[in-house]
Amino acid sequence: MSLTQEDSFGILTRVGPGTPMGNLFRRFWLPALLSNELPEVDGAPVRLRILCEDLVAFRDTEGRVGIVGAYCPHKMAPLFFGRNEQCGIRCVYHGWKFNVDGECVDIPNIIPPDNFAALKEKARITSYPTREAGGIVWIYMGPQKLMPDLPGMEWLTLPAKHVHTSRWFHKSNWLQAAEGEIDTSHISFLHSVLDVPEDGPDRHRLARDGAPQIEIRDTDYGFIYGARRRFEDRYYWRVTQWMLPMWSAIAGGTDEFIGAGRAWVPIDDYHTTAFAYQYLPERPYSQSEIKEIESGGAFPPRSTRGATRLPHGYVIDTFLPTANQGNDYLIDRNAQRRESFTGIWGVNEQDRALQECMPSLPGDQTGIVDRSGEHLVKSDLPVMFARRKLTKLARELAEGKEPVAALQSEQYAVRAIARVSPIADYNEFMKVHGNEGKAASRTPQQSTVAAPAAN
Numbered sequence: 001m002s003l004t005q006e007d008s009f010g011i012l013t014r015v016g017p018g019t020p021m022g023n024l025f026r027r028f029w030l031p032a033l034l035s036n037e038l039p040e041v042d043g044a045p046v047r048l049r050i051l052c053e054d055l056v057a058f059r060d061t062e063g064r065v066g067i068v069g070a071y072c073p074h075k076m077a078p079l080f081f082g083r084n085e086q087c088g089i090r091c092v093y094h095g096w097k098f099n100v101d102g103e104c105v106d107i108p109n110i111i112p113p114d115n116f117a118a119l120k121e122k123a124r125i126t127s128y129p130t131r132e133a134g135g136i137v138w139i140y141m142g143p144q145k146l147m148p149d150l151p152g153m154e155w156l157t158l159p160a161k162h163v164h165t166s167r168w169f170h171k172s173n174w175l176q177a178a179e180g181e182i183d184t185s186h187i188s189f190l191h192s193v194l195d196v197p198e199d200g201p202d203r204h205r206l207a208r209d210g211a212p213q214i215e216i217r218d219t220d221y222g223f224i225y226g227a228r229r230r231f232e233d234r235y236y237w238r239v240t241q242w243m244l245p246m247w248s249a250i251a252g253g254t255d256e257f258i259g260a261g262r263a264w265v266p267i268d269d270y271h272t273t274a275f276a277y278q279y280l281p282e283r284p285y286s287q288s289e290i291k292e293i294e295s296g297g298a299f300p301p302r303s304t305r306g307a308t309r310l311p312h313g314y315v316i317d318t319f320l321p322t323a324n325q326g327n328d329y330l331i332d333r334n335a336q337r338r339e340s341f342t343g344i345w346g347v348n349e350q351d352r353a354l355q356e357c358m359p360s361l362p363g364d365q366t367g368i369v370d371r372s373g374e375h376l377v378k379s380d381l382p383v384m385f386a387r388r389k390l391t392k393l394a395r396e397l398a399e400g401k402e403p404v405a406a407l408q409s410e411q412y413a414v415r416a417i418a419r420v421s422p423i424a425d426y427n428e429f430m431k432v433h434g435n436e437g438k439a440a441s442r443t444p445q446q447s448t449v450a451a452p453a454a455n
Contacts (some may be wrong), residue, residue: 011394012387013173013368015266016052017051019392024267025051025245025398026142027406029150030265031275032067032130033057033137034167035316042084047307047317051141052268053126054314056080058100061087065137069126070314073104085289095285100126100350122346134158134277135165146402151243151412154439155277161284165291166300168348169308170272171356172266173368174246177265177272180351181248182382184212184227184238190350202253202418214381215426220404221411222247223389224437225382226426237429239417239437242386244393246407251418256272259415259439262299269309270367274348275317276300281439296322301348311365321352324399331351334452413439 009301016020030050037046038059043373045058047070054070072091079098082089083200088095088105100107104123113119129147131138134156139146150156151156155163161396170177170225180186188210196204216225222242223369229236241261243288248261263275276299285293296302302322309315323329327350329344337342376384394401405411423429430437 008387008391009175009368009371012175014269015174016269020398021390022051023142024390024394024403025266025396026140027146027148027403028142029131029138029140029148029277031136031273032139032264034128034165035132035135035137038137040067042086045082045084045089047315048294049267049271049274049310049314049316050139051266055128055219056082056089057127057130057137058089060084060100060212065099065101065130065131065132065387067128067137067139068098070100071125071383072096072098073123073125074107082220096124100127100130120156136275136405138341146406148406149409151247152409153243153247153277154281154415155250155414156367157283158279159284159380160279163279164285164290165275166294166319167275168216168300168303168321170274170352171367172352173270173357174264174266176355176358176369177274177351178246178248179386180355180384181250181262181264182225182242182386183242183380184214184225184240184382185210185379185387185393188229190343190354191347194339194341202236206231206254206420207238209236212379214379216385218385218389221414222405223382223385224414225385226429228424231420232422234422235424237417237419237421238421239430239435240249240382241399241414241416242382243412243414243435244403245390247412247418249414249416251416253400254418254420260299261406261416267316268310268312270365274300283448287315296349298344298347301346301352306443321349323349324345324352325356333448340378415439437444 016023029183033046038257041058041059041061041063045056046056048057055067056070057066068312070079074094077093078089079089079091084117088099095108095233099105101124106144129140131150133150136320167420188207193204212229214227216223221245226237226239237249239355246264250261252258252260260278265273267273297392303319306320307315307317329349332343333370342350360366361368361370415437417433419433
């Protein structure tokens with residue numbers, strides 16, 4: 001199938017209400033923010049933007065999380081400045097109050113007229129269903145009658161101390177960020193060091209072969225692919241899971257299994273919220289391991305909790321990376337000459353330095369890559385496969401065919417695989433090790449449930 005820049009990437013990158021890709025995203029539960037960003041009932045709200053919609057999240061008096069439209073429908077005042085009190089958020093301009101369902105429950109600046117009930121119904125604001133699992137507040141923005149279960153990922157079923165989740169601000173369209181997850185060749189370059197110790201991390205020691213042989217298999221939930229690298233007289237296999245619409249399960253080391261991956265949730269067409277998960281199925285994390293994760297060397301990057309104003313004017317609350325375009329991602333040219341391939345310290349910081357600085361479409365704001373000049377090669381097969389699959393699913397949805405993956409949550413109970421093996425053939429390798437890519441399929445633990453959407 002030949003896809004032009006205009007039709008293919010227009011479908012893939014535009015995510016607002018009514019767009020093909022925006023509609024596809026809205027068929028799935030999406031991460032919205034971390035549960036610990038709303039640590040207390042009646043606490044401070046959090047400003048979000050998801051799929052081009054300005055939103056506010058708050059935890060009400062009963063512990064329920066509401067994600068509602070960002071503005072009071074009276075005078076369009078921002079609800080972020082509202083009072084979170086007695087099971088609702090009250091606009092401080094004129095006192096109008098809204099609950100987690102988006103219902104207007106009080107209009108105190110008028111004497112109730114005969115049509116007061118109808119007036120309050122007319123003042124209802126957008127609200128979306130939420131769930132909490134895996135340390136994340138999830139949002140469903142699609143048709144109520146099609147609302148699926150949460151994806152059956154293994155880490156959503158584990159005790160809290162077995163799981164670490166994080167999020168941060170990624171200054172690009174979701175697609176160029178997500179494609180880094182399924183580009184296995186780049187780890188041999190972008191994330192490499194110049195002198196690899198024999199006892200160094202697997203990604204340095206085993207991934208010196210920068211031209212992996214790749215096999216892809218389509219699945220209902222996305223696809224799975226194996227990347228085979230030469231390593232001494234054997235092969236280093238990394239088997240990656242790609243789950244719709246934008247999840248990854250990435251292989252870690254070859255010793256103790258550590259589950260890990262990312263999700264890339266579009267803020268709008270030009271910005272992304274990145275989520276990372278990491279988990280240990282059999283034991284909790286130690287304090288030293290948590291400290292290592294949060295040091296910023298991999299995922300998440302070094303970052304600070306803060307607010308940023310988007311070009312259209314809305315401010316969102318997020319985690320702002322320390323290394324960014326404004327400081328050239330803290331590149332150290334001496335380190336680049338003597339130690340690392342890039343001279344940039346952290347794994348995600350290396351990714352963002354390239355992904356956030358790609359050329360943008362002419363005449364558009366910064367964020368969507370102008371791909372007219374790219375030349376893809378064999379190692380880009382997963383990227384090409386993902387583009388075609390997503391485009392196909394978005395087009396089919398526009399024709400009325402729903403994505404199967406959204407309704408088959410149990411298929412998300414998968415793991416990535418990392419092995420050094422003498423086996424050269426992918427099918428043979430998966431016959432021997434394929435069961436390592438399966439996880440227990442259990443119902444996700446859910447701690448909070450908000451009522452159905454009222455759009």
